[in-house]
Amino acid sequence: MNPYRATLQELEMFAAIAQHLSFRKAASERNITPSALSHAMRNFEERLGVRLLNRTTRKVALTEAGDRFLQRIQPALQDLAQAVDELNDWRSDPRGSLRISMPRSAEALFFQSLILPFMQRYPDITLEIDSNDTLLDIVAAGFDAGVRYGAVLAQDMVAVPFGIPMRALAVATPEFIARYGVPGTPAELLNFSCIERRFPSGRRYRWEFWQDGQKQEVAVNGSLVLDNNERILQAALAGAGIAFLHQGTVMEAIQRGDLVEILSDFTQVEEGFWLYYPSRKYLSTPLRYFIDWLKENR
Structure with a gap:
């Protein structure tokens, strides 16, 4: 018995x-x-x-x-x-660890405005940021959440906006513009030296513009191909060509007069970055507080 x-x-x-x-x-x-x-x-x-x-x-x-x-x-x-x-x-009183994978461009854009203030607000949370431009399986890699551009995700993922929406801008130095002029339309970029970006997959980024309500993608040409925004910005400041970067990356340089925006009539605010995480009923306390923090700071 x-x-x-x-x-x-x-x-x-x-x-x-x-x-x-x-x-x-x-x-x-x-x-x-x-x-x-x-x-x-x-x-x-x-x-x-x-x-x-x-x-x-x-x-x-x-x-x-x-x-x-x-x-x-x-x-x-x-x-x-x-x-x-x-x-x-x-x-x-939240504490614990939170692991997030995000592109280097997202970390550079929002480290000062979102990530550091979050850590100051919740000092007992240990936040681990993995800056990686490779699109990972965050569950298999052991991350609590990931950040990516655009909200098209797998069905078992939930997405919330990460940071503020912003425009991507075509920029060049005043010296470059004085020497080579500026394109009048996105298609004319093919006649200029542009600083290209290559993704980890090997695919080159096609610059996106808007004309008459329609998206227009341009496969630009150039003698310099880089894989991260920081190097692209440095190259643009050195006069290596026209660059295409998020406004948060280039705004200080524009305000200083080191870079000039071009083709401004052909850009618009994009949907921006999104934080995504597995859809589950119970979220860890650090992740729940981080999500609430993002919503508070939209």
Whole structure:
């Protein structure tokens, strides 16, 4: 015959009665009627095959078995209660680790405006950023979330906007423009030296413009091909050609007069970067707080 396995609810019920030595007080604490508690306790004793309480019309007392049983279960119940309290503290005062994979361009754009302020707000969260332009399987790679450009994702992923939408701008130095002029339309870029970008897959980025409400992609030409925005910006500032970068990357250089925007009539605000994560009912506390942080700072 298999021994009876008591439930946590039954153990808590017995501990409450033993603490108060009163069915009425224990029932009030557990929000049930005294008669229901008495009936449940009697069923518990029958299933155990041991009497834990002595009852009279005036009082309740522990049997020797009940006293020994209480001494054994009380520390465990206290540990469980403390564990739940710690979990609630964790939820209200977030801590833990959060791993995010994102393109280097997203990190460069939003490190100062989003990531560092988040760390200052929640210093007990350990945030690990992997700057990688390769499109990873974040679940297989052990990341909590990823960042990518555009919101087209697998069906088992959820996406929220990451940072603010912004335009991608074609820029060049005043010296380059004085020497070579500027294209009047996106198609005329084919007559200029442009700084190209190659993705980790080997594909070269086609610059995207808008003309008469239609998207127009241009496969530009140039003698310099790079794989990250920081180097492209440095090359543009050196006068190596026309570059195509997000406004957050080039705005300071434009404001200083080091770069000049061209083809401004053919650009518009794009959907931008998105944070994506597996669709699941329960999110880790650090990820939940990071998502809320992104929504607050839109």
